[in-house]
Amino acid sequence: MSQLSASTGAIAVFGGTFNPIHFGHLRSAMELLESLELDQLRFMPAKEPPHRERPEVSAEHRAAMVEMAIAGEPRFLCDKRELDRQGPSYTVDSLVELRAEFGEQRGLCLVMGCDALLGLPGWHRWDELLDLAHLVIMARPGWHLPSQGPLAALLHEHAGSVEDLSRHPAGKVITQTLRLQDISATNIRALLQLGLSARYLLPESVLAYIAERGLYAKQE
Ligand SMILES: Nc1ncnc2c1ncn2[C@@H]1O[C@H](COP(=O)(O)OP(=O)(O)OP(=O)(O)O)[C@@H](O)[C@H]1O
Numbered sequence: 088m089s090q091l092s093a094s095t096g097a098i099a100v101f102g103g104t105f106n107p108i109h110f111g112h113l114r115s116a117m118e119l120l121e122s123l124e125l126d127q128l129r130f131m132p133a134k135e136p137p138h139r140e141r142p143e144v145s146a147e148h149r150a151a152m153v154e155m156a157i158a159g160e161p162r163f164l165c166d167k168r169e170l171d172r173q174g175p176s177y178t179v180d181s182l183v184e185l186r187a188e189f190g191e192q193r194g195l196c197l198v199m200g201c202d203a204l205l206g207l208p209g210w211h212r213w214d215e216l217l218d219l220a221h222l223v224i225m226a227r228p229g230w231h232l233p234s235q236g237p238l239a240a241l242l243h244e245h246a247g248s249v250e251d252l253s254r255h256p257a258g259k260v261i262t263q264t265l266r267l268q269d270i271s272a273t274n275i276r277a278l279l280q281l282g283l284s285a286r287y288l289l290p291e292s293v294l295a296y297i298a299e300r301g302l303y304a305k306q307e
């Protein structure tokens with residue numbers, strides 16, 4: 088793991104399938120890094136994302152593409168802990184490990200899009216997540232924050248400020264409206280399967296990696 092600076096900004100963890108990573112993820116992460124004054128943002132590829140089919144592209148390939156995409160930005164890191172764990176990649180397990188590594192005081196943020204937030208009550212031990220980390224919710228095209236029900240109550244009861252993220256270790260929820268980019272990995276995979284270009288939706292280095300290995304290509 089890379090060295091952290093001596094400052095005490097918060098650390099963010101951005102979990103995803105990253106199948107593949109694209110500019111929607113990358114630009115959102117960069118804006119969060121700056122607007123939240125984070126010390127570090129970790130992309131954490133899920134080996135076995137719990138609530139979707141096992142991706143056809145291996146976790147090793149998906150992590151390699153993340154590493155390639157973030158090369159050159161020292162505050163970004165690819166956290167590969169979920170690749171080493173068997174069974175579903177439950178976020179709570181990763182947060183328990185991260186909390187142990189960073190200590191009780193360090194601000195730790197779990198980053199997710201609105202779409203992921205809506206599924207949160209179905210996550211494994213979801214009621215423990217806010218004991219371990221803050222939640223940072225990113226606005227995403229076509230998705231709206233819940234205005235009623237348990238998630239709306241959670242957003243209200245735990246509402247915090249950007250300053251809270253480094254002042255407290257966990258327990259706050261903030262929403263961030265970022266530059267909206269209507270890019271999804273689903274759409275990129277669909278383009279590639281049709282033999283169309285996905286250029287300018289994701290880094291050239293990642294596209295080259297995909298092309299060299301024939302990932303996402305139409306199976307004859
Ligand atoms: N364009 C985007 N802008 C902001 N957040 C995004 C964007 N695309 C994905 N995310 C968020 O990134 C996290 C990881 O997403 P994931 O790796 O599943 O990408 P995806 O593009 O949504 O993939 P898929 O289309 O396969 O579902 C989720 O919390 C998701 O909400």
Ligand SMILES: O=C(O)c1ccc[n+]([C@@H]2O[C@H](COP(=O)([O-])O)[C@@H](O)[C@H]2O)c1
Nearest residue numbers: 102103104133136137138177178210211
């Ligand atoms: O822990 C869970 O139960 C859980 C359930 C669904 C999703 N997640 C995590 O949420 C992140 C985004 O998932 P996905 O499927 O939208 O790419 C990724 O890190 C998943 O491991 C976690």
